[in-house]
Amino acid sequence: MRTVLVILRKEFLQVFRNKGMLPIIFVAPLAQLLVLIHAADFEVRNVRLLVSDMDRSTASRALVERFNASDRFQVNYTLQGFDAGMHALDAGATDAFLRIPVHFEQDLGRTGSAPLMLDLNGVDGQYASLVLLYARQIIANEQVKVLQRMHPMANAPKPPVEVIARYWYNLRMNYKNLMVPGLLVVLVTLVGMFLSSMNIVREKEIGTIEQINVAPIKKWQFILGKLLPFWFISLFLLAAGLALGKWFFDIPIEGSLPLLFAFAAVYLWVMLGLGLFISTLSDTQQQSMFLSWFFLVIFILLSGLFTPIDNMPHWAQVITWFNPVSYFVDVVRLVLLKGSTFADIAGHFAAIAAFAVAVNAGAVLNYRKRA
Secondary structure: OHHHHHHHHHHHHHHHHOOOHHHHHHHHHHHHHHHHHHHOOOOOOOEEEEEEEOOOOHHHHHHHHHHHHOOOEEEEEOOOOHHHHHHHHHOOOOOEEEEEOOOHHHHHHHHOOOOOEEEEOOOOHHHHHHHHHHHHHHHHHHHHHHHHHHOOOOOOOOOOOOOOOOOOOOOOOOHHHHHHHHHHHHHHHHHHHHHHHHHHHHHHHHOOHHHHHHOOOOHHHHHHHHHHHHHHHHHHHHHHHHHHHHHHHOOOOOOOHHHHHHHHHHHHHHHHHHHHHHHHHOOOHHHHHHHHHHHHHHHHHOOOOOOOHHHOOHHHHHHHOOOHHHHHHHHHHHHHHHOOOHHHHHHHHHHHHHHHHHHHHHHHHHOOOOO
16 A cells, blocks of 8 residues: 555646646636536526517507516517518527517407417527527416406406426526536546546656556556546545535535535546546547547536436437436435435446446556556
């Protein structure tokens, strides 16, 4: 064990002597967390809505005012009709174009329904779907209010179904509570995997790997001494990221932090082992970086961070069973937001422990040392 400690000390000295690497390791991930959380927000606000009100009735003005009162829409008017509105949509001057036809109020009072035309910019399908959802809610609510004003008797129409929603574990539907833990997982993964994948390759490039290979050091001692520094650094970044998330974004911490760090400790051995495996396959740091990025893009996009796993095709859901990042994203949300215990994530623990054993065994077997 003394040999491992000597290698560990040597690796830490190398890290802290490299003045250019220190900001990349410690400052960049935390700065990225503070910046990216404002960009990784899928809530839709400030939708540019162009309205052509051809009816100019009390009902049509009330509908437009309802849109204007919402914090989701920024309403602009046009008096030039359909062609001008579609031209603005094609030119990217507006996100949505609402056309209220003539006799809108009259048809609504007589038959209980009236046509509306809403054209949306569908380049971003997810954005357009959310805008349509918000618009439908406003139109449906305003339709009921208009009919109740027109028919103030006891038989006035009522909403057919009234839904009262309660959002458990995220009462205010704060998107930062969901994204901060997920982004923290990504940043910790990037640091751990990239650094471990380039560490041994760097020894190859500068020519010191041959000296290490003929030194009286056992393979497991060398590998453990190489990986442990980045294991400690990644756990430190996780702790610092959680502190920043609590301080700046007030994310909830409902569960046990020791449980979360215990899972992270096992998870990091998966990513460090994968980085080690990549380093045994690579001859240069550039090759190592490209291979690491190849795996990380797949892991992150199929982790459930940005798209729910249940919404993916079945073949993609099967792939996520072998994606360690998806397990950590799920666990960090369960522990922080829901307060889950070990019994709730025991299956995740078992899977990630199996990954850690398999990946590190493969990496060790693939590393060849002459001694």
